Amino acid sequence: MSLKIRRIDCTRDDAREAIAALRRELSPRGNVVSPESRARTVAVFGEPLSPLQVVERICDHVATRGLEAVLDYTRKLDQVALKPGEVRVSADELDAAHRGAAPEYLATIARIRENVLTYQRAILNRDVHIEPKPGLKLGLRYTPLRRVGVCIPGGAAAYPSTLLMTVVPAQAAGVREIAVVVPPTKFGGYNPELLAACRELGVTEVHRVGGAQAVAALAYGVEGIAAVDKIVGPGNLFVALAKKHVYGEVDIDSIAGPSEVVLIADASADPRFIAADLISQAEHSPGASILLTWIPGLVERVQAALEDQLAKLSRGDLARDSLERFGALIDCRDEEQAVTLSNLFAPEHLHVSTADPERLVPALTVAGAIFLGNLTPVALGDYAAGPSHVLPTSGTARWASGLSANDFLRRSSLIAVDERGLAELAPDVRRLADVEGLTAHRWSVDVRLEKAGRP
Ligand SMILES: NC(=O)c1ccc[n+]([C@@H]2O[C@H](COP(=O)([O-])OP(=O)(O)OC[C@H]3O[C@@H](n4cnc5c(N)ncnc54)[C@H](O)[C@@H]3O)[C@@H](O)[C@H]2O)c1
Numbered sequence: 046m047s048l049k050i051r052r053i054d055c056t057r058d059d060a061r062e063a064i065a066a067l068r069r070e071l072s073p074r075g076n077v078v079s080p081e082s083r084a085r086t087v088a089v090f091g092e093p094l095s096p097l098q099v100v101e102r103i104c105d106h107v108a109t110r111g112l113e114a115v116l117d118y119t120r121k122l123d124q125v126a127l128k129p130g131e132v133r134v135s136a137d138e139l140d141a142a143h144r145g146a147a148p149e150y151l152a153t154i155a156r157i158r159e160n161v162l163t164y165q166r167a168i169l170n171r172d173v174h175i176e177p178k179p180g181l182k183l184g185l186r187y188t189p190l191r192r193v194g195v196c197i198p199g200g201a202a203a204y205p206s207t208l209l210m211t212v213v214p215a216q217a218a219g220v221r222e223i224a225v226v227v228p229p230t231k232f233g234g235y236n237p238e239l240l241a242a243c244r245e246l247g248v249t250e251v252h253r254v255g256g257a258q259a260v261a262a263l264a265y266g267v268e269g270i271a272a273v274d275k276i277v278g279p280g281n282l283f284v285a286l287a288k289k290h291v292y293g294e295v296d297i298d299s300i301a302g303p304s305e306v307v308l309i310a311d312a313s314a315d316p317r318f319i320a321a322d323l324i325s326q327a328e329h330s331p332g333a334s335i336l337l338t339w340i341p342g343l344v345e346r347v348q349a350a351l352e353d354q355l356a357k358l359s360r361g362d363l364a365r366d367s368l369e370r371f372g373a374l375i376d377c378r379d380e381e382q383a384v385t386l387s388n389l390f391a392p393e394h395l396h397v398s399t400a401d402p403e404r405l406v407p408a409l410t411v412a413g414a415i416f417l418g419n420l421t422p423v424a425l426g427d428y429a430a431g432p433s434h435v436l437p438t439s440g441t442a443r444w445a446s447g448l449s450a451n452d453f454l455r456r457s458s459l460i461a462v463d464e465r466g467l468a469e470l471a472p473d474v475r476r477l478a479d480v481e482g483l484t485a486h487r488w489s490v491d492v493r494l495e496k497a498g499r500p
């Protein structure tokens with residue numbers, strides 16, 4: 046079956062408009078709600094509420110009715126009737142899942158944990174101490190957040206990798222209390238591999254709740270789930286909108302939507318590798334996959350490789366659908382135009398499949414994660430390398446960055462003076478305090494200098 050992926054020829058104009066339009070079109074912003082999900086909304090709420098209205102209603106009910114509302118929505122939305130004592134996964138269940146897991150699987154989780162820890166510890170912000178003037182000491186101190194909530198998706202697939210890419214950065218930052226929420230499904234709270242991974246990572250608090258009701262429970266606190274300081278992790282539209290809704294009550298990381306990759310390829314790139322990389326993000330379905338190249342004929346060779354591989358892969362149909370709705374093969378005028386268009390698109394993942402990728406990196410300023418060279422598929426970052434795979438999507442890489450251990454730290458500035466430092470800053474403090482009419486501010490300086498005999 047021939048693949049109907051969009052082809053764009055940018056060789057004759059600067060194509061900025063075309064890429065901006067593509068960005069809008071290929072940015073589902075997580076707004077992909079299936080017909081079944083829409084039907085569920087009507088069944089639960091009795092009317093076709095918008096996802097935003099659904100989320101506001103769920104969050105308000107959880108804030109006022111607590112666990113009872115969480116259990117009610119879990120029954121209606123997930124078709125699972127949990128009793129209050131069944132929400133938290135017991136230590137015995139975590140132990141049993143761990144005992145039952147294949148030793149090679151646990152060894153893989155442990156090895157990846159080490160990779161993630163090594164990277165995340167290396168990039169941790171360090172405290173700063175300076176003495177810019179005699180008698181004045183300034184500093185910046187980082188301390189880990191006390192308690193965070195981690196959303197792990199589990200509606201359509203199981204994601205032990207997302208557990209690694211969220212929990213381990215928090216551990217690297219020194220967060221002591223980590224509460225994982227995951228829907229009560231065979232891909233989530235009843236998934237033995239996921240539970241075994243939790244136990245392997247030392248996560249002891251896992252709650253079988255998902256969607257907006259889980260986010261609200263973490264934000265407001267309900268019986269059995271204490272309120273957290275920050276909520277991180279990806280999820281479907283309901284999770285994303287709920288995180289936005291509770292922001293301010295708690296902090297959140299970002300709104301991570303459907304996956305996307307931009308691939309910049311020169312003549313050194315193998316069309317089969319390119320096709321495999323485009324399909325690997327498309328198989329998330331939805332996922333946007335875009336090729337930018339200035340090599341004549343490469344687009345045709347990639348199209349042929351895509352058709353060949355889609356026919357052989359088990360998720361080929363899902364990936365085909367995604368490539369046809371959210372994919373594009375783009376002919377550029379030259380390397381410079383490919384770089385400009387990539388920056389404009391601001392992809393979650395950028396794969397530079399060229400002979401000398403380091404040469405292009407300084408100009409590639411806008412991307413969540415950059416994969417360098419023909420031997421570095423995005424799947425390495427998704428699963429094992431070390432940086433988190435929770436990255437900014439839908440063009441938000443313009444201003445947002447991927448999740449890291451630093452997102453679990455808070456900053457406090459430190460200021461200390463001795464008598465000399467106090468006297469040095471006093472005239473400027475007095476002047477501004479006078480301008481603002483805040484006499485007590487001025488007096489708090491004057492009283493000290495008076496005592497020191499330096500009025
Ligand atoms: N960016 C990343 O790092 C990353 C990693 C893994 C997964 N993902 C993405 O996260 C998403 C996860 O989606 P998922 O399907 O597994 O869902 P999910 O686990 O995030 O959410 C499922 C929950 O949504 C709620 N829900 C479903 N339909 C609803 C409705 N009509 N009204 C109210 N609530 C409803 C239910 O409570 C259900 O438990 C996918 O798009 C996947 O590609 C992203």
Ligand SMILES: N[C@H](CO)Cc1c[nH]c[nH+]1
Pocket residue numbers: 204206207304329427428434435436
């Ligand atoms: N590519 C996804 C978003 O970056 C992460 C993921 C999980 N599993 C495989 N891939």
Ligand SMILES: [Zn+2]
Pocket residue numbers: 304325326329427
């Ligand atoms: Zn992926």
